[in-house]
Amino acid sequence: MPKPSTSKYLTPEVLSRLKSLEIKARLVVEGFIAGLHRSPYHGFSVEFAEYRQYMPGDSIRHVDWKVYAKSDRFYIKEFEVKTNLKGYLLVDCSRSMAFAAEDRIDKLTYSLQLAAALSFLMLKQRDAVGLVGFAEKINSYIPPRSAVSHLHVLLREMDKYQASAQTNIADTLHQMAERIRRRGLIILISDLLDDPTEIMAGLKHFRHNKHELIIFHVLDPRERDFSFPLEAIFKDMETGEQINTLPWQIKGDYQEVVAEVIDRFSRECRMSRIDYVPIDTAMPYDYALFAYLNKRSRLY
Numbered sequence: 001m002p003k004p005s006t007s008k009y010l011t012p013e014v015l016s017r018l019k020s021l022e023i024k025a026r027l028v029v030e031g032f033i034a035g036l037h038r039s040p041y042h043g044f045s046v047e048f049a050e051y052r053q054y055m056p057g058d059s060i061r062h063v064d065w066k067v068y069a070k071s072d073r074f075y076i077k078e079f080e081v082k083t084n085l086k087g088y089l090l091v092d093c094s095r096s097m098a099f100a101a102e103d104r105i106d107k108l109t110y111s112l113q114l115a116a117a118l119s120f121l122m123l124k125q126r127d128a129v130g131l132v133g134f135a136e137k138i139n140s141y142i143p144p145r146s147a148v149s150h151l152h153v154l155l156r157e158m159d160k161y162q163a164s165a166q167t168n169i170a171d172t173l174h175q176m177a178e179r180i181r182r183r184g185l186i187i188l189i190s191d192l193l194d195d196p197t198e199i200m201a202g203l204k205h206f207r208h209n210k211h212e213l214i215i216f217h218v219l220d221p222r223e224r225d226f227s228f229p230l231e232a233i234f235k236d237m238e239t240g241e242q243i244n245t246l247p248w249q250i251k252g253d254y255q256e257v258v259a260e261v262i263d264r265f266s267r268e269c270r271m272s273r274i275d276y277v278p279i280d281t282a283m284p285y286d287y288a289l290f291a292y293l294n295k296r297s298r299l300y
Helices: 012-024 026-038 065-071 107-124 150-160 169-179 196-208 221-225 247-271 285-297
Strands: 045-053 075-082 086-092 128-134 138-145 185-190 212-219 232-235 242-245 275-280
Touching: 065 075, 086 107, 086 138, 086 169, 107 128, 107 150, 107 185, 107 212, 107 285, 128 150, 128 169, 138 150, 138 169, 169 185, 169 196, 196 212, 196 247, 212 221, 212 247, 221 247, 221 275, 242 247, 247 275, 275 285
Parallel strands: 086 128, 086 185, 185 212, 212 275
Antiparallel strands: 045 075, 128 138, 232 242
């Protein structure tokens, strides 16, 4: 099990919340990972882990009869699954990810906390995890490893991430789809503030190569409801372009456009068998993660 880290994205408080998640939903989390392996991934092995005392309802085929002969007690052999799943966390580090309203956590920090939590859970399941930070281009790439110590490598890299440059999600998706030949799990964490048609083309490139995808669409609540003061100046965080407007005049149209974009991603991802998870930064990331894991566990 990964040891506590000094990373700002996996603090003792965060680890405590993750442990609570694990205690509350151990079967959910394990079911999430096992479910991923059940059909698309092959080549995993089962190895002996430990003995435990027989309980009513246990299958007798796992009883160790040699131990029974020596102790006159029934003990069950427990096994653990070792898999060859490789997961890749793709984290959007463009300037728009620095947005935060009302002293709320910014989208990049939130996304990295989510990435750290996923890394922790997957490494605990002995899966290999890699990390990609990107904006206009790929800024960093850490290949997947399954060693427990790899968590510290990932967290040190996350600590370096800063929101900068414009975004080009599609190019990153296509580049990684060409680089990652072996089927795996691709997790994109982004605000998806780019051309939806091009983003979907990049995601479908992965699906063409038989990868499984999970998309965490991270937005600030104000980016959804547009509840700003009566008069405001809006500045594009990536281009610097500014516009003066009265938010109440365009609020309805804005909300309609955002809803249409979210609905489009939801619909097209569903058609392509891609898991699409809209999240806003007002929700504690562990609640969002638990809700998603719980939902996903019911699919397997």
